[in-house]
Amino acid sequence: MxxxxxxxxxxxxxxxxxxxxxxxxxxxxxxxxxxxxxxxxxxxxxxxxxxxxxxxxxxxxxxxxxxxxxxxxxxxxxxxxxxxxxxxxxxxxxxxxxxxxxxxxxxxxxxxxxxxxxxxxxxxxxxxxxxxxxxxxxxxxxxxxxxxxxxxxTVPAEENISEADDPAANAVSDSSVSDKTVANKETTPTSANPAAAADPGEDIxxxxxxxxxxxxxxxxxxxxxxxxxxxxASSSGRLSINQINVRDFSTAETDPVDIDINLQLSTEIRAAGADIDVKPMTFSLRGSLDHPLTAPSWQGDIGLSGTDVKANNIRVRLSELSISLDAALNDAFSQLTFDGEVTFADAGADMPEMNAGFSKLVLELDGSLLNNLKELTLNSGIQLNDVRVNAAGLRSQLAELTTQLHTSATDDFAAPQVAGDIQLRGIDAGYQQYQATLDELSLSGLDAGLQQQRLQNLLLRNLRVSSQPGWQSANPAATPATTPAEDGQGGNAENDISAAVTEPAAGTTEPAVEL
Known part of the structure; x- marks a missing residue:
């Protein structure tokens, strides 16, 4: 049982x-x-x-x-x-x-x-x-x-008396503070082993x-x-998060963080008498971020498209901005290195009496900031196409600008140095009835600083200056005429200039210029 x-x-x-x-x-x-x-x-x-x-x-x-x-x-x-x-x-x-x-x-x-x-x-x-x-x-x-x-x-005068204006109160306050200090010293126990009193779990x-x-x-x-x-500021708007993907984020920073972001923003802001209207624009970010908490290093692409911002009577438009960037912050943010490419497309700005724009701008950058920003080195290649500026009585167009420059500065940046080549093509400018066109302006072997400026070659091709009432802007993509146009109402002049600057001859201090 x-x-x-x-x-x-x-x-x-x-x-x-x-x-x-x-x-x-x-x-x-x-x-x-x-x-x-x-x-x-x-x-x-x-x-x-x-x-x-x-x-x-x-x-x-x-x-x-x-x-x-x-x-x-x-x-x-x-x-x-x-x-x-x-x-x-x-x-x-x-x-x-x-x-x-x-x-x-x-x-x-x-x-x-x-x-x-x-x-x-x-x-x-x-x-x-x-x-x-x-x-x-x-x-x-x-x-x-x-x-x-x-x-x-408003605080009444009798209640707004500071302690500095009352010596007696200061004396009482000082004595009470000293008494409290002595009392704290007498009552505070001493610990032979402070580490033993601390909670070991708090250090993890x-x-x-x-x-x-x-x-x-x-x-x-x-x-x-x-x-x-x-x-x-008062504002209203909309933020559309099309996509945000983050992978392998860790405060231990053992692996790079993969980031993929695509956002769309539109807003209207009113503040301090200004009205700002931002039409829907798209921002994208795709790449990898290494050591995000201590020494961030970014490698990837950044994009901005459909930008249209209007502030009162000023309007700025940008159809597309793309950036390919490889940048790193090291040594506790005292060193910045970057290597990337920036491309703008179809940008423009409108003001009441001026508008400006360009079809494409490409920047190729390779630079570094060292030793707590005491030394700057920047290698840049710039290509700018179809620049247009119109203001009151002033019209200018530029078909192409190309530069390859090396810029450096040390210490307090008081002595910058620039070296490289600059080339401009299809310059077409006018002010009121005056017109000037230039096929090409080329500066090669530029080496310029505050102390001296040196140039190896200078080329101006097909320069034309004329006075023609009612002149209309020419197409910057087309090559300007090589012969002056007949015009009985105005005058014109045309010439090519080429200069070669060589090293100073033996026993002289001035360089030789040959035209």
Missing amino acids: TNSRVKIWLRRILILLAFVFAFILVLLYLAPGIALLGANHWYQKQGEGYSLTAKDWTFAPFRTELEFTGLVLEHPGSGSGETRIERVHLDFDPWALFSHQVDVRSLVLDGLKLQADVSEGEEKTIDQTDVKDILLKIAGLNLPVTQLPIKQV PWLVRVQSLSITANDLNWNVQLAQTLDV
């Missing part, structure tokens, strides 16, 4: 343990749903008609994968009335927390539709200063973010790792409306 009773009790205990284990397991699987119900219950109390729902959710407790789909926050009468998230996925390693590590295997945020409004709150007085709360309204919730002063409150740094971060198809809209008395 005894053995049978033991078996029965063991069987009951095993059944109870299995039931408890199954109950805990069910609770783990239902934990996100229970949390969602609690969040919805709290959110419904924030306003009439508020609700928080999810289309579906999944949770794998042993793999620690959590995912919500179709999250919708309804907040009628506030903002856009709805905040939506199509998908949230989180995969992390909870066991890594015991080793002072935050290890996120995967974090995905897709389809966020969000409206943020910034407005003023109630006016109050804090420390004799009138301030207003600045509220951030997001998903129907008012969140105080900061306080801005409105005006200073936390390691953060994000193996994969993905943010796609998110739209963030904002509207900032503040009183003009606060002198703070």
Whole structure:
């Protein structure tokens, strides 16, 4: 009987343990749903008609994968009335927390539709200063973010007496401070081993790792409306996050971080009497960042397209900007090295009485800043095509500009040195009725500094100057005529100039110039 009773009790205990284990397991699987119900219950109390729902959710407790789909926050009468998230996925390693590590295997945020409004709150007085709360309204919730002063409150003269004007108060204060110092010295115990008193767990740094971060198809809209008395910019706009991918980020910096970003921004800003309108422009960033926390080194491409910015009567346009860059910051940010290429395309600027633009600009840069910015070395190649400038009475066009220059400066940059070649083609300029055209201007062997300027060759080809009323600008891409045009109302002159500058002859100090 005894053995049978033991078996029965063991069987009951095993059944109870299995039931408890199954109950805990069910609770783990239902934990996100229970949390969602609690969040919805709290959110419904924030306003009439508020609700928080999810289309579906999944949770794998042993793999620690959590995912919500179709999250919708309804907040009628506030903002856009709805905040939506199509998908949230989180995969992390909870066991890594015991080793002072935050290890996120995967974090995905897709389809966020969000409206943020910034407005003023109630006016109050804090420390004799009138301030207003600045509220951030997001998903129907008012969140105080900061306080801005409105005006200073006048302090009565008898209450605004400083301690420096009251010697007696100073004396009492000094004596009390000295007494407290002596008392602290007497009561503070001495420790023979300070290291033993410290908590050894506090010295262990936390390691953060994000193996994969993905943010796609998110739209963030904002509207900032503040009183003009606060002198703070009011703006509205939209940020569309087409794609943000970050891989292998770690505070241990063992691996380079792969970054892929594509954003689109449009905004209207009003501040200090200026209106700034930014049409939708796209920013892209793709490459690898090495040692991001201590000595960042970037290798990749940067792009900006569709830029159209208007500030009052000034407008700047840029169809495309692309940068291929290999840059590094080393030695505690005291050394900067870079090697890259920058390309602008179809840029222009408009002002009330002037407009300027160019079709293409290519910069090839190779330089370094050394020894805490005491030495500068820069190798640059510049190619500029189809430059146009129009102002009141002034018209100029340039078909092509090409330079290959080496620039260096040391110490306080008081003695810069420039060496290289410069070439301009298709110059066409006019001021009122005067016109000047030039096929080519070439400077080769340039070596210029503050002390001396040297030049090996100078070439001016087909220079033409004329006075012609009603002159129209020529096509910079076409070659100017090699013979002067007949015009009975004006005069013209034309010539080619070529100069070769050689080294000074023996026994002389001036270089020989041969035309």
